Ligand code: AMP
């Protein structure tokens with residue numbers, strides 16, 4: 001079986017790594033992949049992965065049996081629809097379903113129509129009514145570009161002036177078309193938690209919950225990032241809270257189905273645990289990054305089996321099992337991230353880190369240097385150092401032990417990933 005995985009971050013390395021363990025021994029192609037997928041998959045260069053025509057032509061010519069779509073851009077662009085129309089199996093929703101991620105206002109409409117709790121909000125395309133609304137409701141308040149803005153479209157404004165400038169920037173084209181509509185949203189407080197589910201549009205099977213750390217520095221300070229570390233499971237989520245979150249994902253899929261939209265792939269719910277219960281902050285139409293780097297290592301079942309079942313609409317026939325263990329992943333980033341940073345630094349110590357029990361180092365932004373084959377940095381977030389162990393404290397210690405063995409000039413990481421999980425449970429000896 002030949003599989004094409006689209007994307008080149010830590011998430012895609014984790015997907016390729018897990019697929020490579022399948023008893024079906026698939027042949028894997030990664031487009032574009034990275035320095036970590038290079039040893040597990042054939043690297044495909046020069047393919048425009050957000051082009052439905054290009055991906056479909058490539059998959060047909062290369063006789064690919066299953067295409068797995070990692071990032072949001074190809075999903076929103078309709079790559080899955082094009083593959084399906086060509087009779088090629090695909091893991092990932094079509095454009096109509098991916099609008100859940102591609103348009104925050106569409107997601108709000110779905111939530112409103114189907115009674116899914118979320119922050120109160122209003123959408124605007126004109127400056128004057130948007131500013132009038134802001135002044136009426138006051139701060140703190142959250143301002144979001146409607147469309148995809150690579151994680152940069154959200155401003156949590158503690159003061160009105162900040163909210164006003166975010167609205168002005170958004171509507172004056174800072175995010176291009178993605179900001180033509182601005183969504184102004186009630187500010188909610190509580191711990192955040194992600195729950196992802198596999199779904200074929202009828203059956204919804206949740207994964208283990210995970211908690212990301214979005215701020216750049218310790219103690220949740222500094223600018224927002226794509227995620228600096230993550231752990232799973234989440235002690236703050238008890239069984240009844242988990243049941244509510246799960247139910248909200250089921251109602252989302254059922255609601256879309258009732259509206260004539262079949263959702264096949266991963267539905268990612270970004271929840272905030274408020275005093276009134278879990279509410280949905282956002283949906284993603286794909287695996288989370290870096291959540292996947294702790295979720296897939298805890299999955300006991302064959303990912304390929306599950307992906308094929310999703311693609312073929314027979315998820316109800318598949319059992320998905322999870323290890324009763326904990327996983328912690330720490331991001332090592334390039335100095336300066338999420339602002340400007342340098343690339344091309346030589347990375348050492350990965351081999352030593354992976355010799356530790358339960359440790360896997362997923363590559364997020366690395367490449368293999370052409371001149372001498374050295375592994376070098378190629379992005380802001382460079383590595384995701386994941387450790388799996390029976391207890392959270394052990395997984396955390398092991399992950400940090402591994403981080404200590406890896407170095408490159410300018411590297412930095414947060415020192416407090418999963419501290420919250422330890423505080424919530426008696427610390428294991
Ligand atoms: P989003 O991309 O919509 O998940 O937003 C990015 C981050 O902004 C979230 O992970 C939250 O930390 C924060 N955020 C988004 N919406 C809200 C809200 N309504 N209230 C408080 N914080 C929010």
Ligand code: GLY
Pocket residue numbers: 212226227284287288289290291
């Ligand atoms: N970790 C958040 C995301 O994947 O969007």
